[in-house]
Structures are given as C-alpha cells and as structure tokens.
Amino acid sequence: MSPFRIGCAPYLNAKPLIYGLEKQALFFPPAELPERLRSGEVDAALAPLGASLSEEFALVDGVGIVADGPVKSVILAHDAPLSEIRSIAIDPHTRSSFLLLRVLLENFLGFRPNYVPFSERSASRLLIGDRALAYRKENPRVTLLDLGEAWRDRTELPFVFAVWTVRRSEAKGKEIAALFREAKRLGLAARGSIAKDKSEWEYLTRYIRYEVGEREKAGVARFCDELRVLGEKAVVGKELLWI
Template sequence: MYRAGWIHYTNVAPILDDLVLPAGVNAVTGVPTQMNAALLSGEVDIANISAVEFIRNADQLAALPDFSVAVLGSVYSVNLFHSVPWEDLKRVALTAQSATSVALLEVLLRESGLSPSLERAEGTAQELLAAGYDGVLRIGDSALREWYGVVGPLTETTSMTALPHHKGGVTVTDLAQKWFELTGHPFVFAVWAYRQSAPPPAELLQAMRVARRHGIGHLEEVAQRHAQRLGLPERVVQHYLWNFRYHLEAPDRLGLNEFAAKVAPNHPPLVFGPALPGD
C-alpha cells in the first residue's frame, strides 16, 4: 500500500477536494509539521510538505516536478500581525504549525537587519498581541480569517488589492508579498515530496493532475464550498485561490532556489522526479 500524507488547507483545495485515489493508495491528513515528520520517518511515502523541510532533507527526498503551492506577491494566509512598525519588532510569537513560514520570517527579519526575540506561542493574533507580543505569525485558514477580520469588510465596490493593511492599531504584513519585494520571485511554500526510495505510482500522479485540472476549472465552486466553512465572502476565497501557482514552473523554481540559498546555504542539491506524460 502506498501512503500519502495530505495537508488539506484551503490553498490546496483545487487539487485535493476532488482527488480520487487509485487502488493501492491510501491517505491521512495533518498539519504541516505532522506531515513533515511523517514523511521523514517513513510513516507516509509522499506529502505536500513545507518547502524548507524539502530543502533541509534533500538528501532523502525528491519533489514532483510539476506540483507546488506558490504565489507571486500576496498570499493572504501567511501573515505577521504586529502592533509596532516592522523595524521596531522586539518580541514575536511563532506558530509551531509551519516550518517554512517561520524560516521565511527569519530570512525577512535578517534581510531587514532585525533580530527580535522569537518565541513559540499558540493563540489568535489578537490574543497574543494582547499578551504583550509585538508581532504574531499566523498561517493557514485561521490566518486568512484573521487577516480579513483586520482588513475587512470587503464591499461590492472595493477590490481585494485595495484593502487596508492597518486598522485598529494592528498592521498585517503579508510575508509572501514582502519576499516578492525583496527578490522579485514567487515564493514556494510547499512542494509535493516523496522519499527517494519510494517514488509514487504513475496512477497517483495522473489522478492528482486530473483533480487539479478539474479544481482550477471549477474554482468558483471550490471557493463557494470553502467560503461557507471559513465564514468568509466567496469573493475573498476565490481571489485567494486564483493567486496560487500549482505547477512549479521555472519562476517558482527560481524562487525556491533563492530561498534555499538564504535559509540553508550548504543544502544538498534539490532533486526533482522525472515528469510523466499528461497535464
């Protein structure tokens, strides 16, 4: 039995919502840190894992050559909520759910010449800011909801790209947008990696491509489903989803390689599996 470990945030809904696993494949779900650990320990054979874990373990892992979770510019769901200006950050709360987002924040702070205290703490942005942190890193669906709670509401006459990033004493800095301003490249948050000793069956890759093609072609329906679950306007979720780059194209690889150089200068060479015919 081939084992898949899926991180089923909204950002991969266009791939995973309608994925029909072929015979001989089963799947479990979890948060990024859980699936990172499961892949490295051999509990699962393939997972959409944090890019930084792929980089740091490139001697053991290979990535599918045409699947990614990447953005060029704003991502909306990897945010630093802060009550002081970026340059005045002294104490920042970090989530334990995402290694890549933490590593990205560390790179961006270092590139800004900053070295605030970084502490593990879980809770909403508002709770942790009220507890005395200058900044709070939030990721995933909860970060998307909390972002909209600060910058919304979105009216019928306003654009997602025209929403404020500061309200009520809280500033929201989108880390992917800050990466783009620094490098001009997309940021790859996750790749679909597998243990080099256990490449995926061709039937699974084809099923993933079929699911992705269907999900991207029916993005409005995907957004409607997840908007209800998230308690967000459909327009917000649809805009969020169509920002993503799911194919690990040349610009995404440039961004991934630049991030690798900044976060792990002596990393092993990144390995990408052979492409199979199809979408």
C-alpha cells in the same frame, strides 16, 4: 496503481491539489508532514518547502502552492515598525513560513527578534493558513506584513510554500507524481465549486498559484541560498530532485 496514502494540511489552498483524492488524504499540521512521510505513515505529502529540501526526498514537478506577490494566508501581524519588534509569537504549525520570516527579517532587514511560542503574549504574531485568513477578516485595521509580497518585492521571484513530496526510495514515485499533476488539472477547473464564497474564490484564483515552472524553481534556489546564510541545511541545484 493501488491506493496510496497522502498527507496534507487541512487548508483551503490545498483543496484544488487533492481534488478527487480526498478519500486517500490524511490531514496534519504542515510542520508534521515531513516526519509522517519519513516514517512511512503516508506515501506522499503536500509538505512545506523548507522541510522538503532534503536529499531523502523528491519533489513533484509542475505542482505546488505558490505566490507571486501577496499570498494573504502567510502574515506577520504587528503594531510597531518592523525594526522595533522585540518578539514574535510563531504559529506552531509552520515550518517554511517561519524560515521565510527569518530570511526576510534577518537576511534582508538585518535584525533578529526573539521568536517565542504562540502561547506566549506578544504584540507580533506569525499566522498561516486559514487562521491567517480569518484573522485578516476579524482585524482589518491591524498592520500586516504579507510574507509572499515581501519576498517578491525583494527578490522579484515567486515563493513556493509547499510541494508534493515523496521519498526518493519510493518505487512508484513517478506514477504518484503523474496522478498529482492530473489532480491539479481537475482541481483548478473545480475551484468554482471548492470556494464557498467570493472571498474564497478570489483567494484561490487571484492570490494562490499552483504551477511550478522555471521562475518558481529559481525562487526555490534563491530560498536555498538564503537558508544557508541562516545556517540551515538545504539541497540545491542538481542535488534537488524533481520528478
């Protein structure tokens, strides 16, 4: 098929999924990807799950950025017990992770702190992606809540952080989906060359998973249920189109 444009976040965990497609990739913060797809600036996007649960999008089956326990790169750094947190500074690049944090705190623990811009001073901060990985290295003694681990502990399900997403109106959606599944196969085999050191190798092989199967879809369905409790719109079940 003719070349197409893909949108992706510039994070280490995405590299195995764009293996061989790097020349077609445009890089944006995760929170911007759904709108770039919606506007037609890109033909597909490795978009945050929380922003992809729409009737206008189809999700590529079998591929995603997933954690079934600790994820390492989506963390809440805090210096007080969770129940005593008054405000949390939110990374401006996040969408799914912010919604997941709200589910964990508001739905599961029953309290709602103030969510403030990242530029504001706050002892608690939500960090994602490579910024979170760097923060962990630089601040080994800070108390952290790993959101992937917290979700798994509560639900016994994996959490899908991002999925390849296309517009439902895309005529070549199934062809694009097949290419992404092949890129994943090649990228997983190439993780040894993608990782620059032992810590990156461990992250890409021990913590990040790339398969989306029935358990992962059950996790997506549970997340949709929790979003509706928050008052957020999310499609689910037969309304959610996997291609």
